[in-house]
Amino acid sequence: MSGRWLAGKALAALLTLVFVIVFNFFLFRVMGDPTSQLVRIPNITQERLDAIAEDYGVDKPLPTQFVDYVGDTAQLDFGISHRSRESVWTEILDALPWTLLLVGTGTLLATLIGSWLGVVAATRRGRPTDNRLLGFSTFTYSAPEYWIGIILILAFAWWVPILPAGQQVTPGIEFSGFIAEVLDVLEHLILPATAITLMLLGQYFLIMRSSMVDVLTEDFITVKRATGLPWERVVRSHAVPNALLPLVTLSAIQFGIVVGGAITVETLFSWPGLGELTFNAINDKDFPVLQGTFLVFSAGVILANLLADCLYFYLDPRVQAR
C-alpha cells in the first residue's frame, strides 16, 4: 500500500539519524576524548584535568556517558564551544540562517539556469550551442568550487573592484534603514552565491538535457507536432513538464554536495554560516562545535532526502500504485 511506502521511508530516515548520533558518540568520546586536547596545555595540574574531566562527564563509565549523551542531544544540548565558551546550539542557530540564505540562493539559481540551459541544449542537440554548453557545464562540474570562488574574488573584488571580497555586511557602517541593510547583504551575497551556482549548475544541466532528449524522442511529442501545435509550445507545455521528474531526485542527491560546497565557499568568503563555523572548529580543534555542525549537516541531508521521496511520491503515480 502507498501509505506504508512513505512510512517506511520516514522510519529509514529516523534510523539513519539515530545511527549518526551513535556514530558521533563513538567518534568524539571514544576516538577523540574531549580532554585529550587539553593535556597539551603546559603546566596543567592533574587536579585541574580531573575537574575538567568531571565537567565533561568523561570520568563516568562509557554506558553512563552514552545515556547522558543521548539525553543531552535529544534536548539539543551539544555542549559548550571551547573557543567562544558559548553554547554550541546557540552558535549553530546564529549561523544557520546565513547558510540557508547562501545555499538556498545558489540552489535556486542553479536549478533554474541549469534546467533552462538543459532545455536549450536538448532542443539544439549536436549543434554548436549544445556542444559549447556541454563543454562549459562539464568544466564547471569538475572544477573545485572554492577555486572558482578565488577567481571570482580576484576578478570582481580586486581586478575590477565592483563587489566585496567577503563577509556578509560592510563592517562599521550605520545603515539608514532596513532596506539599505538588505541591499548591502545582497551585494555581499552575489559572489559566494555565484560560486555555489556554478558548482551545481553542471549537474542540473546534464540531467535536464538527457531527460529532455529522452522525452523529445517519445511518440506523444511526434503526435503533438503532427497536430500542428507550434514547436515552442510542444516543448514548453508538453516536453518540459514530463522531463522535470529526474530533477527532483537530483536536488536531494545534490544536497549532500551542497553541504560540502557551503563549507569551502563560506570559508573563502568569511560568510558567517555553518560552513565557516565548521572551518573555525577544525582550526581550533573545537570538537563540540564540529560534532554539532556534523549532526546538523547530516540531519539536513536526511531530511532533504525524505522530502524528495515525499515529492516523488506526490508527482509520480507509479510510486503511489506500488
Add this chain to the structure above:
Amino acid sequence: MSDRDPRYLLFHTGRGRFALSVVGLFVFLAIFGTILAPDDPDASSTDIFAPPSTSHLLGTTENGADVFSQLLVGARVSIIVGFAAAAISALLGSAVGLASGYFGGWTDRILDPVENWFLVIPTLPLMIVLASLLSPSLGVLIVVIGLTSWAGTGRIVRAQVLTLRERAFVERARALGAGHPYILRTHIFPNVLPLIFANTVLIVAIAILSEAALSFLGLGDPTRISWGTMLENAFESGAPSAEAWWYVIPPGLCITTLVLSVATLGYLFEEHINPRLAERRETQVTAA
C-alpha cells in the same frame, strides 16, 4: 576493431586520446616531477608574488618560491591519494557488495543499512570529522577518503550480484556441488569486475577532488606540497588581493583537467560495459 572496443574508445576517439594523454602526463609528473622541477619548490626568496618571467615561468608565491616547480611536485599527492583511496574504496565496496548480494539474508540485512548510511551522510563533513580527529598525513587522507567513498560501488555490485545469483550457469554450478568460494571466484567475481573497474575510475576523480578540498581546508599533509595546499596558501596569503593570477589559476586548472580526464576514462569504460549507454549518447550525436 569494433567501436565498442576499449582500445578503439581510448586511442581512436578525440576524448579518449585527450583523457589518456592528460592522465599519462600527470602520472609521469607524479614520478619525475621532483627531478624535473627547475627550482626547489620550498626555497624562499625576497622576490615575492613576482609575475611570470623567464626565470619563473609561472611567477612566485608569497614566500618567493617558484609556482611552476610547486605545480610539478604537487602532482604526486593528487595521483597517490587518488589511486590509493580509490583502491581502498574498490576493495571495501566490492567485498560488501559481493557479500550482501550473494549471501542475502542476515548478511544483507546488516550490511545494507550500513551502506545506505554511508550513501546518505554528507561526505565532506564526514571526512573533515575523521581527518581532524587524526593528525594529518598522506596515509590519513588516503584512509579517510577510501573509507567514506565505497558505498556507491557496494550498491552497484550488490545489484549486479543479485541478478547473477539467479542465472542458470550459477545454479548449474551449485547443483554440481560447487562451494561458495568457488562460485564467487569463477562465476560471480569475473562478471562484476568490469563494473567495479569502471566505477573505481570514477572514484579516483572524486578522491582527487576530496584531497584538494581537505587540503584547502588545512587538513592536508603539512609536509607535502599539493595543488590543494597551494590554493590554501595562495588564499591565506592574500594572492587574490595581490592579483597574483599566476599563483591562483594553475593549481585549480591542474585539478580540473585531471578530474575531467579521469572521469572521461571512467565514462568510456562504462560505455564499453554498458553499450545501451553508448547507443543513447550516440543517437544524441548522430540524430542532429
